[in-house]
Amino acid sequence: MLDFTLSKEQEAFRDYVHQIALEEMRPVSLECDRTETIPEAFFWQMQKRLRGGADGQARQWIAEGKAAPGQEQLLSMLGYEELAWGDAALATALPGPGLAYPPLMAFGTVEQQQRFLSLYEDDGLHWGALALTEPGCGSDVSAIATTARREGNAWVLNGQKQFITNGARADLIITFATVNKAAGRGGLLPFVVPGGTPGLKVGRIEKKMGLRASQTAELLYEECRIPEDHLLGALLHAGRAGFKAAMRTLDATRPMVGALAVGLARAAHEEVTQWLKEELPASYSLQKRRELLEQAEELGYEIQMARLLVWRAAWMADRELANSKEASMCKAYAGELVMKVTTFAARVVASGEMTEARLFLEKWFRDAKIFDIFEGTAQIQRLVIARRLFPEVTIP
Numbered sequence: 001m002l003d004f005t006l007s008k009e010q011e012a013f014r015d016y017v018h019q020i021a022l023e024e025m026r027p028v029s030l031e032c033d034r035t036e037t038i039p040e041a042f043f044w045q046m047q048k049r050l051r052g053g054a055d056g057q058a059r060q061w062i063a064e065g066k067a068a069p070g071q072e073q074l075l076s077m078l079g080y081e082e083l084a085w086g087d088a089a090l091a092t093a094l095p096g097p098g099l100a101y102p103p104l105m106a107f108g109t110v111e112q113q114q115r116f117l118s119l120y121e122d123d124g125l126h127w128g129a130l131a132l133t134e135p136g137c138g139s140d141v142s143a144i145a146t147t148a149r150r151e152g153n154a155w156v157l158n159g160q161k162q163f164i165t166n167g168a169r170a171d172l173i174i175t176f177a178t179v180n181k182a183a184g185r186g187g188l189l190p191f192v193v194p195g196g197t198p199g200l201k202v203g204r205i206e207k208k209m210g211l212r213a214s215q216t217a218e219l220l221y222e223e224c225r226i227p228e229d230h231l232l233g234a235l236l237h238a239g240r241a242g243f244k245a246a247m248r249t250l251d252a253t254r255p256m257v258g259a260l261a262v263g264l265a266r267a268a269h270e271e272v273t274q275w276l277k278e279e280l281p282a283s284y285s286l287q288k289r290r291e292l293l294e295q296a297e298e299l300g301y302e303i304q305m306a307r308l309l310v311w312r313a314a315w316m317a318d319r320e321l322a323n324s325k326e327a328s329m330c331k332a333y334a335g336e337l338v339m340k341v342t343t344f345a346a347r348v349v350a351s352g353e354m355t356e357a358r359l360f361l362e363k364w365f366r367d368a369k370i371f372d373i374f375e376g377t378a379q380i381q382r383l384v385i386a387r388r389l390f391p392e393v394t395i396p
């Protein structure tokens with residue numbers, strides 16, 4: 001059976017998050033971008049509303065990183081699309097376990113999941129982060145140089161991570177480090193490093209072109225000592241299990257990034273469509289008008305295609321089907337599409353006075369680029385896809 005309809009509960013959840021995006025995110029969006037800061041009151045308000053919805057079992061999804069059994073991923077995608085429609089930078093900055101959640105759920109023992117995630121259940125503001133990237137390693141995770149060594153009943157981490165979303169405010173940072181550099185991928189393991197651990201220092205906070213309100217931090221690990229039970233899961237003696245953990249984490253986070261990209265693309269598309277309907281200058285020739293309307297229409301159905309790719313990857317994850325190829329496909333497609341849509345919108349609406357709508361379009365144009373970069377660039381997604389489509393061919 002093939003069914004593209006959302007259940008009443010899924011629709012209610014999507015509409016509920018949309019309302020929050022409209023009422024809480026859009027009004028502060030431009031100011032947060034301008035100042036590169038987010039007022040604490042915004043986080044409290046978002047936490048309160050996202051936890052307090054009337055949509056039954058789904059209501060705590062985003063605040064706690066949980067959802068209804070069997071539809072967690074799909075439901076998450078509906079929410080992420082709406083949040084990025086509101087503001088993509090703020091969507092990545094919301095309290096909750098965030099990017100720490102997928103590796104914890106995929107590789108933590110049940111005891112570790114309960115212990116670490118219980119932190120996010122109290123009334124405070126808590127964040128999580130995922131630290132893979134280093135100055136010398138982004139796309140190629142096997143080049144991770146941060147080291148972990150065993151000392152008695154502790155692990156000691158040394159190294160440097162960069163571009164870590166929410167890194168400076170995270171209560172837990174899932175940090176990938178190597179216990180044997182010579183073993184490449186085989187030496188990698190994921191560790192749970194609590195924020196504020198002695199030896200963990202926050203370095204530079206990046207100044208960025210887009211997603212300016214989202215915090216992107218450098219983290220320095222200098223003899224950073226964590227208890228031995230902070231090694232995620234029982235992965236120590238499992239060969240390349242740590243590398244697989246990193247890859248499985250990306251399989252979960254790529255559809256999420258795809259959904260955010262769809263939300264941002266939709267925001268820009270709605271704005272430009274409205275402009276074309278209401279403000280298309282009478283002086284434009286018939287041919288120019290037709291070209292613009294055709295391009296807008298084409299982008300509209302491409303957004304629907306991107307959404308379906310995202311939903312498919314999430315649907316597979318909900319059924320515990322291997323979805324690396326599908327996760328990369330939706331990320332690659334949506335990441336490039338959002339740049340196409342925001343470029344078109346910014347170009348078309350470029351004439352006329354500087355209205356609020358134009359300020360949003362200018363911001364969305366800047367915000368779009370990151371969707372082509374984080375959680376793996378478009379080139380890397382194509383490598384992942386090609387390796388799975390042509391397993392018999394060696395692709396370096």
Ligand SMILES: Cc1cc2nc3c(=O)[nH]c(=O)nc-3n(C[C@H](O)[C@H](O)[C@H](O)COP(=O)(O)OP(=O)(O)OC[C@H]3O[C@@H](n4cnc5c(N)ncnc54)[C@H](O)[C@@H]3O)c2cc1C
Nearest residue numbers: 130131132133137138139163164165373374375376377379
């Ligand atoms: C705002 C922001 C937030 C981020 N958040 C996080 C986070 O929370 N946690 C985290 O761990 N990281 C995070 N990152 C890092 C991000 O995931 C990396 O920037 C990304 O993976 C690319 O790595 P790199 O910058 O080292 O580029 P590189 O890997 O050095 O790549 C440079 C260029 O070479 C290309 N390239 C590389 N290898 C190949 C190849 N084999 N074939 C073809 N082309 C190739 C790439 O596509 C790219 O165009 C964030 C980055 C930004 C900008």
